[in-house]
Each structure stands twice: as structure tokens, then as C-alpha cells.
Amino acid sequence: MSEILVLVGGVGADAAVTKPVLELVTLARRWGEPSVVVFGSTPDVDLLGRYGVSTVYRFDGPEYADHLIAPRAEALAALVANRAPVGVLATASTDDREIAARVALRVGAGFVYDAVDVLADADGVRTVQSVFAGNYAVTASFAEGPVVVAVKANAVTPAEVQSPSPASVQVVEHEVSAGARRTRVVASEVKEAASSRPELGGAAIVVSGGRGTGGDFSPIEELADVLGGAVGASRAAVDSGWYPHQFQVGQTGKTVSPQLYLAAGISGAIQHRAGMQTSRTIVAVDKDPEAPIFDLVDFGVVGDLKVVLAQATAEIAARRG
Ligand SMILES: Cc1cc2nc3c(=O)[nH]c(=O)nc-3n(C[C@H](O)[C@H](O)[C@H](O)COP(=O)(O)OP(=O)(O)OC[C@H]3O[C@@H](n4cnc5c(N)ncnc54)[C@H](O)[C@@H]3O)c2cc1C
Known part of the structure; x- marks a missing residue:
């Protein structure tokens, strides 16, 4: 069967087999046999085998x-040249x-980024992208070379195989060129404080707050926590200093594509939509029935977010026991 290389991001202790990686593996099985590429650590081979x-x-x-990233890009390109996979x-x-x-670029392949799906059937492999703030879906196919695609989180639900066996590890030697070593990290990295919440970019549930919070994000955080979701924010909230920039969703922030996106006190400006419009189910809470976000939602509640979110949090917590 044709091999497809799936990159595990990060190096060493940061190279974790996350849910987005398992989603890529699941997508790869649509048209080939997934192998995983990792830098500096051995991942959980039982998990990958499953x-x-x-x-x-x-x-x-x-x-x-x-x-x-240059050494990793060079090493992966060398592996692609050597293994001739049908996809990366x-x-x-x-x-x-x-x-x-x-x-x-190095292997002369076509590249699609921010794909929301990868389809494989008798017509070959095609990617689907959501563009122009989610108003159009673009389907692309590859004329030649391996299919190289960067896929957004939550494109597919990770699925285990029926007859699993642990993955085997092959150590690959690669002499990193002087050119790829030109930029070196000389200062220590400053890690963000660890959070018990899921990482925003890959979270299955995101609860975001905007200017309508008035600066109090506690109703947003409480609802996110009871749902096991991540917290996001509009740029207006971030620019006001109410929430850190790394949580901004939108054109100049993070792009998210969760199963559920709940926007509270966010009007739905095009720049915000650009970062969340591909979410599977969109729910909004806004006190203005004319807020543009309601044009986009699957489910909308007109009301004061402090009241609505508190009720939702209490009800969900009660049902979860
Ligand atoms: C180049 C550029 C890039 C940008 N990038 C981004 C980006 O990445 N992300 C982003 O978000 N924006 C971005 N913006 C800004 C964007 O245009 C909007 O200004 C911003 O998204 C508005 O944020 P908001 O919806 O929180 O605020 P507002 O538009 O002010 O909306 C607040 C909403 O809260 C509601 N509300 C008020 N009080 C309550 C309450 N008690 N209960 C319920 N609802 C209430 C109001 O009715 C209103 O609908 C960008 C703009 C530019 C020009």
C-alpha cells in the first residue's frame, strides 16, 4: 500500500501525539498507510498502532x-525523497x-494549507479549503508529486483500527546542512504557564468572549471549564487588555475549527469570522438581535451573556452530575 508520512510537530518533550496528529493519521488511512515522523523523542507506539x-x-x-524549523524541513524532505510517499x-x-x-518546495510537490478535509476516491486525492471568511469551499487536486497538506484541527474524528499492532521505530540518520543550521536559538525559550484547558487551536469546544463581556471573562471561563473546552477572545477584548493575545480568534489571531464554537458578546465582524467560521456548530449569545453573528449561527440566544452563560453552566454542571 502507498505510504503517507504524518509529521508530529515539536521536538523532544514537545513532540506529542496530539488529537490533531491522530486526525491526520485517520485521514491518511483514506488513501494509504500512515507512517509517523518525529524529532528527538519516541512517541507512544501502542497508541499510534491503535x-x-x-x-x-x-x-x-x-x-x-x-x-x-529549517533542519526539520530539510530532514523531512530528505526522507520524502528517499521513501517516495504518496502524501505528507x-x-x-x-x-x-x-x-x-x-x-x-524541496521535493517539487504541490502544497495546500489550512485544508478542512482531504478526500480520496476513484478520482484521486482532493483537498477542501474554506476561503474568504468561510464563504467559499475550494476543492483542489494535485497534478503530480506527493500530496503535501497542512490540515486544520477537527477535520475528522480520530478512529482506531480493528486489528492494531504497535508501531515499530526506525531511527533515521540525516546530516543537517550548514545552511539549515544558520539560525540558532540562543536564548532560552519562555514557556507559557501550563493550563488545564485544551490548546485553543486543536480544541473540540471553544467558548469565546468579546467586548460584550465588559472585561469579566469569568462566565466564559466557567462555561468553557464545565464543557472541557478552550477559551477564546475577540480582538476587541484582547486590545482592551481583558484577555491575553494568544487567545485571540480571527484574521490576526488563531484560526479554530472546533466541533462547537460558542461566541458570547461578539458581534461577528468579518475578521472574527475568518478565524472560526469553519466550526461545525456555532452558537452565539448576544443582547442585540441584529448582531451580524446571528447570520452565521446554528443556534442563537438573544440575552445578557452573564445571565445566559450562568444558566447554561449551572444546567450543564447539574446534568453532568
Ligand atoms: C486588519 C484587522 C484585523 C482584525 N483582526 C481581528 C481578529 O483577528 N479577531 C477579531 O475578533 N477581530 C479582529 N478585528 C476587529 C474586528 O473588526 C472587530 O472590531 C472585533 O472583532 C469586534 O470585537 P467584538 O465583537 O468583541 O466587539 P463588538 O463589535 O463591539 O461587539 C460586541 C457585542 O457584544 C454585545 N453585547 C454587549 N453587551 C452584552 C451583554 N451583556 N450580553 C450579550 N451581548 C452583549 C453587543 O451587542 C455586540 O454585538 C480586526 C480588524 C482589522 C481592521
Whole structure:
């Protein structure tokens, strides 16, 4: 069967088999056999085996952690040239997307980023992108070369295989070129404080607050926590200093595509929509019945978010026991 390489983002301790990676593996099985590529650590081979991964290619070496993405892009491109896979899949995180783009350039392949689906049937492999703030869906096919795609989180539900067996690990040697080592990380990285909430970009549920919160994000956080979701914010809320910038959703913030997006006190400006419009189910709470966000929603509540969110949180908590 044809091999498809799935990139695990990060290096060493940061290289985790996250839900978005398992989604890529599940997508890859639509048209081939997924193998995983990882830098500096051995992932959970039992977990990967359960999702149908038979081989893990592992690159080791300090240059992957000490430098920016160039060594990883070069190593992955060399592996692609060597293995001749039919596809390379990466998540839509900033680093993984750039690595995938560089790999495509090096191996002469077509590249699609921010895909929301990858289809495979008798007509071949096609990607689906949601563009112009989600108003159009673009389907693209590949004329030649391996299919290199960066896929948004929540494109598919990860599915285990029926007869799993642990993945085997192959250590791959690669001499990183001087050119790829030109940019080195010299200062220590400052890690964000760990949060018990899921990472915004890959979360299945996102609850976002806007200017309508008046600066009090506690109803947003409480609802997010009872749902096990991540917290997001509009730019108006971020610019007001009410919530940190890394939680901004939209054109100049994060792009999210969860199963459920709940916007509270967010009017639905085009720049905000650009970052959340591909969410599966969209719910909005706004006191203005004319707010543009209501043009977009599956379910809307007109009311004061403090009242509505508190009621929803209490009801969900009671039902969950
Ligand atoms: C180049 C550019 C890039 C941008 N990028 C982004 C981006 O990435 N992300 C982003 O979000 N924006 C972005 N913006 C800003 C965007 O245009 C809007 O200004 C912004 O999204 C508005 O945020 P908001 O919906 O929270 O505020 P508002 O538009 O002021 O809406 C607040 C809403 O809250 C409602 N409300 C008020 N009180 C309550 C209450 N008690 N209960 C319920 N509802 C209430 C109001 O009725 C209103 O609908 C960008 C703009 C530009 C020009």
C-alpha cells in the first residue's frame, strides 16, 4: 500500500501525539498507510498502532531542538525523497505548516494549507479549503508529486483500527546542512504557564468572549471549564487588555475549527469570522438581535451573556452530575 508520512510537530518533550496528529493519521488511512515522523523523542507506539500506524521514523540530534524549523524541513524532505510517499500531512500549526511548505518546495510537490478535509476516491486525492471568511469551499487536486497538506484541527474524528499492532521505530540518520543550521536559538525559550484547558487551536469546544463581556471573562471561563473546552477572545477584548493575545480568534489571531464554537458578546465582524467560521456548530449569545453573528449561527440566544452563560453552566454542571 502507498505510504503517507504524518509529521508530529515539536521536538523532544514537545513532540506529542496530539488529537490533531491522530486526525491526520485517520485521514491518511483514506488513501494509504500512515507512517509517523518525529524529532528527538519516541512517541507512544501502542497508541499510534491503535490508529493504524505501522512505522515511526525518528530523527535524533541537538540541531533539531537548537535551531528553528529549517533542519526539520530539510530532514523531512530528505526522507520524502528517499521513501517516495504518496502524501505528507502536517497540522496547521505555524511551525508544521511552514515545514510542510518547505518540504513541498524541496521535493517539487504541490502544497495546500489550512485544508478542512482531504478526500480520496476513484478520482484521486482532493483537498477542501474554506476561503474568504468561510464563504467559499475550494476543492483542489494535485497534478503530480506527493500530496503535501497542512490540515486544520477537527477535520475528522480520530478512529482506531480493528486489528492494531504497535508501531515499530526506525531511527533515521540525516546530516543537517550548514545552511539549515544558520539560525540558532540562543536564548532560552519562555514557556507559557501550563493550563488545564485544551490548546485553543486543536480544541473540540471553544467558548469565546468579546467586548460584550465588559472585561469579566469569568462566565466564559466557567462555561468553557464545565464543557472541557478552550477559551477564546475577540480582538476587541484582547486590545482592551481583558484577555491575553494568544487567545485571540480571527484574521490576526488563531484560526479554530472546533466541533462547537460558542461566541458570547461578539458581534461577528468579518475578521472574527475568518478565524472560526469553519466550526461545525456555532452558537452565539448576544443582547442585540441584529448582531451580524446571528447570520452565521446554528443556534442563537438573544440575552445578557452573564445571565445566559450562568444558566447554561449551572444546567450543564447539574446534568453532568
Ligand atoms: C486588519 C484587522 C484585523 C482584525 N483582526 C481581528 C481578529 O483577528 N479577531 C477579531 O475578533 N477581530 C479582529 N478585528 C476587529 C474586528 O473588526 C472587530 O472590531 C472585533 O472583532 C469586534 O470585537 P467584538 O465583537 O468583541 O466587539 P463588538 O463589535 O463591539 O461587539 C460586541 C457585542 O457584544 C454585545 N453585547 C454587549 N453587551 C452584552 C451583554 N451583556 N450580553 C450579550 N451581548 C452583549 C453587543 O451587542 C455586540 O454585538 C480586526 C480588524 C482589522 C481592521
